[in-house]
Amino acid sequence: MIGINVGDLQPQLAHLRDVDRRLGQLEARVYETQNQRVALESLYHDLSRSRDEWTLAEVEQALLIASQQLQLAGNLKAALIALEAADARLARMDRPQLGALRRIINRDIERLRAAPQVDISGMALRLDNIMNQIDALPLAMEQRPVRSAPESVPAGANVWQRVWREAKLDLRDLIRIQNVNKPEVPLLAPDQGFFLRENLKFRLLGARLSLLARDQASLETDLKAASDWLTRYYDDTNKTVAMAQSTLKQLLNSRNVD
DSSP states (O other): OOOOOHHHHHHHHHHHHHHHHHHHHHHHHHHHHHHHHHHHHHHHHHHHHHHHHHHHHHHHHHHHHHHHIIIIIOOHHHHHHHHHHHHHHHHHHTOGGGHHHHHHHHHHHHHHHHSOOOOHHHHHHHHHHHHHHGGGSOBGGGOOOOOOOOOOOOTTOOHHHHHHHHHHHHHHHHOOOOOOSSSOOOOOOHHHHHHHHHHHHHHHHHHHHHHHTTOHHHHHHHHHHHHHHHHHHBOTTSHHHHHHHHHHHHHHTSOOOO
């Protein structure tokens, strides 16, 4: 029988206990590392999901801006820029499930690029300029004939000759005969002149709203009514009136806005 000295086993036992303690520490660290890895993966997914949600919110905002620019301002260029920005954000996400949305956006981009470019903003500004000039435009009934130069009095004229000359001037001012281009110049009371100007402003404002809404039929109706009123009631010999009439005719002859 072999005898075992317990004292000789003490170092081995101490070593085994140390190894066991270290294994326990390693297992604890491995478990802690796994927990940290799971937490980091969850955080990464949360951040990725938040980033995707933020990007989708930006895309939604860009599409809303494009719709507003088309419906409210008729600005094709701004709408096209907004759609291209939305498509670029979706492309950076690189999500296959967003392919259908990208195809729709690209189809709208191609339609806008192929659409005729109508200067809606410029046309609206021209209508605004006419509206701002309405109160200053002279009516046809306010037109006055050009006064002729008074007759000169001879140097040696006597008192009766001077009195006769003044009497002729007074009589000439009482009755004037003038050729007019319009056969009948409408006469308006002061309050009727005020309402005419206000109604003309409303017609031009309606034309502006129809222009922005791309309502071609209403636009033509309002422009024709405004042009007819200018021709009938206003002094077409006035330069500002003539320019306003010319602008309205140009807008009527412009390309369709619908």
